[in-house]
Amino acid sequence: MGESLLASVVFLKLADFARRSVTEQARMRAQLEAVIAVTTAELEPTDRVVLDAPDGVAVVVLADPAGALRLAERALHAAAAGLPLAAGLNHGAVQVRDEKGEARVEGDGIAVAAQAANFAPPAELLASRAFREALASAAPGREARLGVAGTFTDAGLRAHAFFRVDATAQARRVRRHAVLGILVAAGLVGASVAVRVAAVGHDAFVQRLEQGYEGALRAGGDALRGWAKKAGL
């Protein structure tokens, strides 16, 4: 025990928890636990550790950053009705410690996720750069969902660059790549035509093109007729 391993950490923080009345704190905590029970159901129990934080819950997800992102998004969605929840995600070192027989989990992985949750407004999530990189490594392309949120400075004057979910970013990226593909394809065909025109001359190229077109039409017509004959039509 004691070696630091890397894991994705989802820190779910209840906004202004400490300022609320104890009755409200108890209600919110019970609600949060219900949300966690629902959202962690899709993960194998051997893939996640649920930890109690003073003002929320941290879930350590092993070897599945995409699962961690899904969990955070689902938790925020589930909590949308009345629970002021903010999420922070990080991928970093976590360590298990045994203290008088009680297991404790600590590490930068949790600290940065907690910091991200501190900066996140209610119903939003902020993810660290390390999490974005882990997501890119585990599920290439999914990191496109996380757009730059900005740089945040904590009380210790440390600057943190965080990313937030941009729901349409991934679709935009796919469209962008598709348009680029079409342009590349059109460019290649256009270049090929230009080379041929330069080589054989414009009239000869047009003539070959027409011959090729007619030949293709003929070949197509013959093939259609042959198929109809075979089919007894």
Added chain:
Amino acid sequence: MAKKAPRRIGRYKILEELGRGAMGVVYRAEDPALERVLALKTIRLAEDMEGREDYQRRFMLEAKAAGKLTHPNIVTTFDFGEEADIAYLAMELLEGTDLRTCLLENSLSTAEAVDVVAQVAEGLGFAHERGVVHRDIKPGNIMLLERGTAKIMDFGVARMRSADFKTSTGLVLGTPRFMSPEQITGGPVDGRSDIFSLGSVLYELLTRAPLFAGEDAAQIAHNVTNLEHAPPSRANPQVTSMLDFVVARALKKDPALRYQDAYEMASDLRACLAEVRERHAEAVRKGNETDGTRTVKLEAGEARAAASPALAIGSDTDLRLSPRFDSAGALRRLAHPSGRDLARLAARPRRPGLLKRLLRDEAPRRLAATALAGALAALGVAWLL
């Protein structure tokens, strides 16, 4: 050797010595005018005491303020004065046990502890409303009477004592175990400081272990100002989650996040009582009052030591397992990773290569497919035409 008790202090006839402390002696005395037996608390005023006049003035002010407090949960101060080198307070004489003794004897159940602290909170609420802050709430200053009534003692003299702990000069006479962080750091103190101290007392009563332990006063002071406590329910299964919240709120380091009003704390504690009593009854029914919490063992055969909250204190990023979710399997993977886990979990994430991108990322896959189709069309043009 102890001095012989004086026969009379002020107008009070001394009957016997009840106790002796660092500041003075407490006597059982009689007020001849009213034929009333009372407790006379004396404070020695040394001749060469630096700033004695200021000390006396403060004592008079505090005693006067305390004298105005008439509440069932506050020891009544009848009179105060000075004679020779002794300042004294004539107070209600109580027959009971102080909470420090109860703690040592382990004689209070969880429900009783909650009830006692709720009463003290009521008393504090009353005093705070009148602008009086105790400044030295600790088990030794809370008396429990036979019928279960709790009384706060030493209003009026606490300010004299709180000067005992001085970190700036290195003079450490008292213990900061029940002081609030702002008291230790020399910040402004108000009723919320008493609430923190009462939270510490409640914690000790619930867990039967000191909240802020340490080898010396400086270490305890560091713990009070920096370390977060473990929920008392970890050490005592009869503590409900609601009670955990009450303790957490009372023990917030930032006074702005603490209970702002001792009455509110008392009300929350009363709200917890029914559930605590129910749990207690259930435990008695089962005939099993031992720790019922589930603990994940990280090492086979490792004995679970008695919970020591002071040792279990950590920051917000040193977190405990949620007892409501079974994380044993994943925890085992983290604590004792297999070869496969070690390879997966110890490796730093790497930027995916081109091939991985093409295989698993939809956007570059579409781009590559379209470009490939374009290249094939271009080849066709070049070859056929």
